[in-house]
Amino acid sequence: MSKIDQSTDLKIKEAAKRVFLEKGFGGTTTRDIAEHSDTNIALVNYYFRSKEKLFQEIFLESFAETFTPITRILNDDLPLEAKIYKLVDNMTELLKRDPLLPMFVFSEMRSENSKMCDLVEGLHKQEGNAFITQLEAEAAKGNIRKIDFDQIDISIMSMVIFPFLSMNVIKLKKNLTTAEFYKLMDDRKKHIPEMILTYLRHPG
Amino acid sequence: MSKIDQSTDLKIKEAAKRVFLEKGFGGTTTRDIAEHSDTNIALVNYYFRSKEKLFQEIFLESFAETFTPITRILNDDLPLEAKIYKLVDNMTELLKRDPLLPMFVFSEMRSENSKMCDLVEGLHKQEGNAFITQLEAEAAKGNIRKIDFDQIDISIMSMVIFPFLSMNVIKLKKNLTTAEFYKLMDDRKKHIPEMILTYLRHPG
DNA sequence: AATAATTTTAAACAATCATTTAAAATATTT
DNA sequence: AAATATTTTAAATGATTGTTTAAAATTATT
Numbered sequence: 001m002s003k004i005d006q007s008t009d010l011k012i013k014e015a016a017k018r019v020f021l022e023k024g025f026g027g028t029t030t031r032d033i034a035e036h037s038d039t040n041i042a043l044v045n046y047y048f049r050s051k052e053k054l055f056q057e058i059f060l061e062s063f064a065e066t067f068t069p070i071t072r073i074l075n076d077d078l079p080l081e082a083k084i085y086k087l088v089d090n091m092t093e094l095l096k097r098d099p100l101l102p103m104f105v106f107s108e109m110r111s112e113n114s115k116m117c118d119l120v121e122g123l124h125k126q127e128g129n130a131f132i133t134q135l136e137a138e139a140a141k142g143n144i145r146k147i148d149f150d151q152i153d154i155s156i157m158s159m160v161i162f163p164f165l166s167m168n169v170i171k172l173k174k175n176l177t178t179a180e181f182y183k184l185m186d187d188r189k190k191h192i193p194e195m196i197l198t199y200l201r202h203p204g
Numbered sequence: 205m206s207k208i209d210q211s212t213d214l215k216i217k218e219a220a221k222r223v224f225l226e227k228g229f230g231g232t233t234t235r236d237i238a239e240h241s242d243t244n245i246a247l248v249n250y251y252f253r254s255k256e257k258l259f260q261e262i263f264l265e266s267f268a269e270t271f272t273p274i275t276r277i278l279n280d281d282l283p284l285e286a287k288i289y290k291l292v293d294n295m296t297e298l299l300k301r302d303p304l305l306p307m308f309v310f311s312e313m314r315s316e317n318s319k320m321c322d323l324v325e326g327l328h329k330q331e332g333n334a335f336i337t338q339l340e341a342e343a344a345k346g347n348i349r350k351i352d353f354d355q356i357d358i359s360i361m362s363m364v365i366f367p368f369l370s371m372n373v374i375k376l377k378k379n380l381t382t383a384e385f386y387k388l389m390d391d392r393k394k395h396i397p398e399m400i401l402t403y404l405r406h407p408g
Numbered sequence: 409a410a411t412a413a414t415t416t417t418a419a420a421c422a423a424t425c426a427t428t429t430a431a432a433a434t435a436t437t438t
Numbered sequence: 439a440a441a442t443a444t445t446t447t448a449a450a451t452g453a454t455t456g457t458t459t460a461a462a463a464t465t466a467t468t
Contacts, residue, residue, distance in 0.1 A: 024228065040416080045457060050457075103311060107228070117372050148395075154367055155399065158363045159358075159359050163362065166361070169310065194403070199399045199403055204398065233425065235424085246449095250446080255425095
């Protein structure tokens with residue numbers, strides 16, 4: 001055993017997360033999970049009742065894992081510039097640790113009638129975006145340009161998350177090793193905030 | 205019949221594309237495709253030999269459908285500003301027509317050892333990015349700032365494509381209808397080029 | 409130590425999967 | 439019109455799916 005006497009349910013859950021993140025719900029079989037967790041298919045159902053229940057548990061946790069840090073930092077009490085730098089830095093580090101996380105979350109929410117959309121709809125009741133409020137305040141003070149700040153929000157998320165969603169295409173197109181790709185992502189920690197801030201600070 | 209006597213193989217292929225785009229390879233069954241094409245499972249295999257062959261055909265076409273317009277415009281003989289506006293406009297229109305296209309392509313290339321990665325590796329032999337050459341030329345003339353232009357490339361694609369990959373999350377978080385979401389995407393046709401160009405034109 | 413509760417195992421379950429078969433129906437060629 | 443080739447159908451194939459069963463092994467309780 002690698003980890004000292006890890007409980008069976010945790011062993012299964014961790015293995016399931018690994019497999020689900022790589023192959024999605026449809027591409028994963030209960031037997032996959034059993035093998036990767038060094039257990040058997042009966043145990044998977046014994047602890048989690050069904051493949052679907054296990055999946056939902058992992059999906060919800062992955063959803064939270066992705067968006068909780070973002071929400072937390074956006075609601076931090078920090079000056080605009082520091083907040084953007086921190087957001088991009090933290091998210092990049094999170095995604096470097098878990099590069100398959102966003103594809104897992106977004107791909108399971110791809111279609112309007114996906115069960116995961118309904119599942120998520122319940123919990124995410126608009127917690128009042130402090131970031132956009134902050135941008136509006138700065139705009140009122142004349143520090144940044146006045147625009148639709150939802151666009152800024154979306155653009156930051158796009159520039160941080162998209163490269164990880166398209167990792168393999170980027171690696172192919174730009175002929176990069178994994179290490180080189182990660183270096184590129186590190187460079188974006190400076191590039192993205194600079195781009196956003198330069199845009200915000202220069203009037204249209 | 206809606207379309208006058210559409211050939212069977214085309215009927216199957218179009219239905220298959222619809223289903224694959226919505227549910228991916230793993231989430232789609234041969235029976236799904238048969239039902240949606242108003243044929244039967246034997247005909248699917250008669251015309252395309254296997255689910256996998258049919259899928260690969262559709263995947264490769266979808267990959268081309270996504271990246272051919274980009275490559276074409278990036279290699280257009282247009283001034284920088286016009287090129288960026290055109291690229292963002294055309295891509296947005298393409299994605300509004302086919303919003304599930306990028307998720308389909310990228311999700312099937314999510315893992316390093318995905319068959320689709322190998323499949324694509326063959327065809328996409330670095331056709332010398334004219335856009336980056338153009339950026340370097342402009343930088344040499346002192347018209348724009350000198351940076352790693354791969355970052356600009358990635359940032360444009362991110363800002364255009366990512367919103368469609370995360371469409372359902374954005375709609376939930378910002379409480380948008382489909383029409384409102386598309387309106388937001390239309391607004392980005394101005395927002396994205398303005399952001400990129402403002403950044404490029406102002407020295408660090 | 410005996411009993412009860414929990415966990416693990418191996419085997420089986422029915423349902424569904426992709427694919428194939430072979431006969432029927434249709435279209436094409438001679 | 440007869441013969442041939444192509445397309446379509448219905449049924450069956452064996453493999454794989456998620457899930458369940460019931461007995462065995464282990465752990466906890468009395």
